[in-house]
Amino acid sequence: MVRIHSGPPLPRPALPRQIPKTKYQIPKKRAMTANKIYKTCVEAVADIPDGATIMVGGFGSYGGLPINLIVALAGQAVKNLTVIANMGGVGFELTKRIKPEGYQDLGILFERGQVKKLIASVPALGGMPPTSPFEKLFNEGKVEVEIVPQGTLAERIRCGAGGIGGFYTPVGLGTVVERGKEKKVINGKEYILELPLNADFALVKAHKADILGNLVYRRTARCFNPVMAMAAKITIAEVDELVPIGGLDPEVIVTPHVYVKRIVEVPR
Amino acid sequence: MKARLDEQTIALRAAREFTDGAVVNLGYGLPCLCADFVPGGKTVFFQSENGILGYGGLATDAEKDYEMINAADQPVTPAPGMCFFDSALSFDMIRGGHIDIVVLGAYQVSDKGDLANWGRPGRPATGMGGGMDLAAGAGRVIVTMLHTTREGGPRIVKDLTFPLTARRCVSLIVTDLAVIEVTVAGLVLKEVAPGWTFREIQDLTEARLKLAADLKEIEL
Numbered sequence: 001m002v003r004i005h006s007g008p009p010l011p012r013p014a015l016p017r018q019i020p021k022t023k024y025q026i027p028k029k030r031a032m033t034a035n036k037i038y039k040t041c042v043e044a045v046a047d048i049p050d051g052a053t054i055m056v057g058g059f060g061s062y063g064g065l066p067i068n069l070i071v072a073l074a075g076q077a078v079k080n081l082t083v084i085a086n087m088g089g090v091g092f093e094l095t096k097r098i099k100p101e102g103y104q105d106l107g108i109l110f111e112r113g114q115v116k117k118l119i120a121s122v123p124a125l126g127g128m129p130p131t132s133p134f135e136k137l138f139n140e141g142k143v144e145v146e147i148v149p150q151g152t153l154a155e156r157i158r159c160g161a162g163g164i165g166g167f168y169t170p171v172g173l174g175t176v177v178e179r180g181k182e183k184k185v186i187n188g189k190e191y192i193l194e195l196p197l198n199a200d201f202a203l204v205k206a207h208k209a210d211i212l213g214n215l216v217y218r219r220t221a222r223c224f225n226p227v228m229a230m231a232a233k234i235t236i237a238e239v240d241e242l243v244p245i246g247g248l249d250p251e252v253i254v255t256p257h258v259y260v261k262r263i264v265e266v267p268r
Numbered sequence: 269m270k271a272r273l274d275e276q277t278i279a280l281r282a283a284r285e286f287t288d289g290a291v292v293n294l295g296y297g298l299p300c301l302c303a304d305f306v307p308g309g310k311t312v313f314f315q316s317e318n319g320i321l322g323y324g325g326l327a328t329d330a331e332k333d334y335e336m337i338n339a340a341d342q343p344v345t346p347a348p349g350m351c352f353f354d355s356a357l358s359f360d361m362i363r364g365g366h367i368d369i370v371v372l373g374a375y376q377v378s379d380k381g382d383l384a385n386w387g388r389p390g391r392p393a394t395g396m397g398g399g400m401d402l403a404a405g406a407g408r409v410i411v412t413m414l415h416t417t418r419e420g421g422p423r424i425v426k427d428l429t430f431p432l433t434a435r436r437c438v439s440l441i442v443t444d445l446a447v448i449e450v451t452v453a454g455l456v457l458k459e460v461a462p463g464w465t466f467r468e469i470q471d472l473t474e475a476r477l478k479l480a481a482d483l484k485e486i487e488l
Contacts, residue, residue: 123393
């Protein structure tokens with residue numbers, strides 16, 4: 001008679017344990033790590049194709065923007081990009097109000113007409129008159145926009161990064177943001193379904209990288225960079241300083257190296 | 269014409285609402301000025317949605333570091349105990365109810381406490397930034413704004429005509445003329461700028477105001 005066991009797995013008879021000769025297996029040759037180091041920003045962005053979706057880290061017009069990668073991309077012939085960023089940039093002319101000599105920001109991609117669509121929480125600032133390169137193009141009907149509340153933008157990117165199919169948020173209820181979206185009542189509260197965002201490339205700015213690609217950030221230059229670094233097929237990091245393996249305290253690494261495919265050192 | 273309060277004084281009055289130990293987020297524009305008016309003897313932790321909690325005040329030219337900014341792109345100073353985090357965590361903090369007070373600017377506020385502060389008609393390409401998240405998630409929303417438009421029209425209205433940020437979120441409105449509390453029974457005029465009367469304020473307000481039993485002048 002066959003006895004059918006439906007409970008927890010039966011205990012197995014104890015086997016004599018084999019004692020290994022050494023505690024850890026040490027390979028004879030050190031495994032080669034992929035070389036992620038690029039000499040220039042231009043080389044690092046050279047294969048971004050027409051029509052690619054790119055995430056660009058940072059927050060506003062400076063402080064965390066991977067500006068050298070952005071300028072390198074603006075020098076390429078690539079066009080029809082979909083750009084996911086917190087802000088559309090104000091453009092060189094307007095930055096002169098902050099620094100007399102002016103500086104570049106994401107606005108340069110719109111000045112060069114390389115963007116087909118922008119997904120952002122602040123595509124343009126509300127000041128008058130409307131002068132940002134993005135808003136000029138938008139008013140001419142030459143670029144599309146999707147406006148996303150900032151926290152929803154960060155969370156959609158995190159969803160994309162983590163393989164999550166979407167999330168329910170109360171942010172945007174009753175506003176233009178809820179248009180066309182599924183709504184659901186959970187525990188008596190109303191929510192909107194928001195869907196994940198991913199990209200082909202992410203351009204991020206970090207303070208230091210080791211040559212494996214582990215990243216640490218500096219002060220508020222962290223912002224959107226870590227979450228975007230995790231959500232793209234190819235993440236390209238512009239860093240102030242490159243250090244050897246072991247040169248970063250493992251307790252403070254923010255972005256683990258598996259997320260980073262390319263690194264360019266641009267000293268501050 | 270009687271004097272209206274200047275922006276510094278509006279910020280000073282709003283900052284009197286800060287409670288000791290509160291986590292406070294300051295919106296773009298006028299609300300940022302509140303950082304300079306924390307009431308004496310109170311400790312406030314300023315959070316900014318770009319990923320910082322516990323910064324000091326606004327930085328001088330000599331101190332400024334463009335990797336140390338608030339959400340309005342203004343350089344701020346470090347303070348002991350401050351911390352940095354990324355945007356996703358920052359908005360977890362905001363939506364999750366860990367911000368006690370947020371001070372926001374506004375184009376319009378309705379008598380139900382609906383807020384419009386991000387877009388104006390004819391400007392479809394501007395964005396709300398973190399405004400919707402903050403209005404939906406913060407414990408208490410204080411609005412600082414001018415009482416009327418540049419043309420003299422009302423900003424405190426029955427129904428919004430500007431794009432909505434969040435419904436029924438505003439607790440207190442501080443303007444250059446008055447301090448108004450949003451209650452379930454409607455708007456209550458609590459304080460007036462020196463020399464102004466209830467009737468004069470009501471004439472510049474589209475929504476109906478109730479008179480607080482203890483109406484007083486704003487202390488400067």
